[in-house]
Amino acid sequence: MTETAEAVRYVAKNMRLDLRLIAEMVTPHTRVLDIGCGDGQLIDELSRVGGCDARGIEIDMAEVTRTVARGLPVMHGDADSDLRHYPDRAFDYVVLSRTLQAVERPREVLRQMLRIGERAIVSFPNFGHWKVRLQLMWSGRMPMTEVWARPWHETPNIHPCTIRDFFMLCAEEGYEVERWLAIDEAGRKSPWRRFSGLANLFGEQALFMLRRA
Amino acid sequence: MDTAPLSEIAHQSVTFACGLTLDGGAHLPTLTVAYRTYGLLNQQASNAILICHALTGDQYVAETHPVTGKDPWWELMVGPGRPVDTDKYFVICSNVLGGCMGTTGPGDVRDDGRHWGMEFPAITIRDMVRAQRRLVDHLGITRLFAVIGGSMGGMQVLEWAATYPDAVFAAVPIATAATHSAQNIAFNEVGRQAVLGDADFCGGQYYQTGRIPAGGLAVARMVAHITYLSEQALSRKFGRRLQPGKASALFGDMFQVESYLQYQGSTFVRRFDANSYLTITRAMDYFDLAAEHKNDLSRAFAGTRTRFCVVSFSSDWLFPTAESRAIARALNRAAANVSFVEVASDKGHDAFLLDEPDLHRIVSGFLSGCALHAGLPS
Incomplete structure (x- = not known):
């Protein structure tokens, strides 16, 4: 028993920090769907420590294979085409981390997330960060930063947005922002959470928890 | 071509004197189910795994075949230390209804002394599953830890989960479909x-x-x-x-x-x-699980608590990945717990029987994960 508990802590310690922030947002013993679950870190943590019924969707078949082989429930699929197959309110939380900017129809994906889940937890890289703005301003070329690391013709991130853009989309769609915070690339919370203008300038990533208003 | 009659050999079996009423309305006066088991059933009878064989398979899943002398047909999947580990699980495999390895089928002699032959009534995949259910009951098992099968065996897995949802903790339909295509x-x-x-x-x-x-x-x-x-x-x-x-x-x-x-x-x-x-082959052709549930496959699994692992192979054109994806999505519509993987392989439909390390890792990991949830010792 002690051995298991220690193993769990070990995993949690090595979790991507933004995933840990998400894990902390989720109430234990709830139903969670993680879209783009990668190697399954979050669903593993949520099911083992939080006692959640946590499942994943992942587009990369090699990741799906590895994750199912670890005993985690993951299905091959993607945010754009698979969410519509789930019934209304099938989950308490639907998570989309660092993927919104890469889906084909972000607005529709958000709608589906809030149809099948009570709450949506969304994280995305912030295109409003000062480095991005400055690079575009000075060089006149598409910005390349640690977060936006690939040239424009190679990037899967076809729908970049800023924190301000995201707030506006939530208002248009009538979603209630229950919680939000700006984080740096490593996933540490930024101190500008009270001022969205500053967060939009200094936050490398944003993390939102939404629900239907 | 050798046209001599097949030799008759004795198979381990159980006979149910009350027979079996079939989907088509006919009644088989007696039902014999030939089967093999491997490993030990635990005290709670909670570690049983049923393997469903394909069209031309049989119950000799993990031992040398008594007729051909060939290696067990799912040697890489079932056995000690294999993904379906007979050191941990009690593995059952029975010959399907209509088969020719000891279970009631058209080669049997009827009460009037004649062979059934073509007069053997048409059977369905569900009839096969009902016969298996009799065997499982007979062995004192109320809930199977898992039902696993490929191809026609996968059809039986789906039918098990749809017909006896509370008797199946985990289901692994491999390289299969919820209906047989026109092709x-x-x-x-x-x-x-x-x-x-x-x-x-x-x-x-x-x-x-x-x-x-x-x-x-x-x-x-x-x-x-x-x-x-x-x-x-x-x-x-x-x-x-x-x-x-x-x-x-x-x-x-x-x-x-x-x-x-x-x-x-x-x-x-x-x-x-x-x-x-x-x-x-006729039973396979008639299989259409959605048709049994108002043409909505998700209804077949409504409210299910079974955990599913659906697996397909990239080069399988007999039961292509699209068929498995349709099963996985129907399970999504039923809010079921489902894993779905396509294994990259160039070996076609037969891949499920062959050396495909990814398949074996998937089944092994899925079963271990389920064992944790079922409270079985790991």
Whole structure:
């Protein structure tokens, strides 16, 4: 028993920090769907420590294979085409981390997330960060930063947005922002959470928890 | 072609005197189910795994075949230390209803002393599953930890989960579909016509003639065997190479692929009954799980608590990935707990029986994860 508990802590310690922030947002013993679950870190943590019924969707078949082989429930699929197959309110939380900017129809994906889940937890890289703005301003070329690391013709991130853009989309769609915070690339919370203008300038990533208003 | 009758061997079995009423309305006066088990059933009877075999498989899943002397048909999947670990699980495998390895089928002698032959009633995949349920009850098991099968075995897995949801903790349908496609029915029909057209078939009553319709059944097997492979697998194995020292019956040298198929056909007829082949292929053709549930596959799994792991293979054109994805999505609509993976392989439909390490890792990991949830010791 002690051995298991220690193993769990070990995993949690090595979790991507933004995933840990998400894990902390989720109430234990709830139903969670993680879209783009990668190697399954979050669903593993949520099911083992939080006692959640946590499942994943992942587009990369090699990741799906590895994750199912670890005993985690993951299905091959993607945010754009698979969410519509789930019934209304099938989950308490639907998570989309660092993927919104890469889906084909972000607005529709958000709608589906809030149809099948009570709450949506969304994280995305912030295109409003000062480095991005400055690079575009000075060089006149598409910005390349640690977060936006690939040239424009190679990037899967076809729908970049800023924190301000995201707030506006939530208002248009009538979603209630229950919680939000700006984080740096490593996933540490930024101190500008009270001022969205500053967060939009200094936050490398944003993390939102939404629900239907 | 060897047309001598098949040798009769004794199989471990249980007989249910009350018989079995079939989906088609007919009643089989007695039901015999031949089966094998491996490993030990725990005290709570909670570690049982049922393996469902495919069209021409049988109950000898993890031991040398008593007729052919060949290796167990799912040697890499089932056994000590294998993904379906017989050191941990109590593994059951029974011959399907309509089969020819000891379970009630068209080769049996009826009360009036005649063989059933073609008069054996039409059966369904659900009838096969009902027969298996009898066996499982007989063994004192109320809930199977898992039901696993590929191809037609996968159809049975789906039918188990739909018909007896509370009796299946985990389900692993591999390289299968919730309905048989027109193309698959077409291939089966070619095979059946080959059997029916064999002069030795005698309307199905060949049991007394001292001969079996070996030629027709061999052709049926050859056609089917092509559908189990992929173009890449055939090219890789045989290409256009010729078989040294062998002439084709018609023109010149024989291709290796011809020789291979003829060998497959000739060995198959020594272990399989032609009437069973007709009966079971028909059951596959009639399988349509959605049709049993108002044409909505998700209804088949409404409210299910079974955990599913759906697996397909990239080069399988008999049961393509799209069919497995349709199953996975229907399970999504039912809010079921489902894992779905396509294994990259160039071996075609047969991949589920072959050395595919990813498949074995997936099944092994999925079962371990489920064991944790089922409270089985790991």
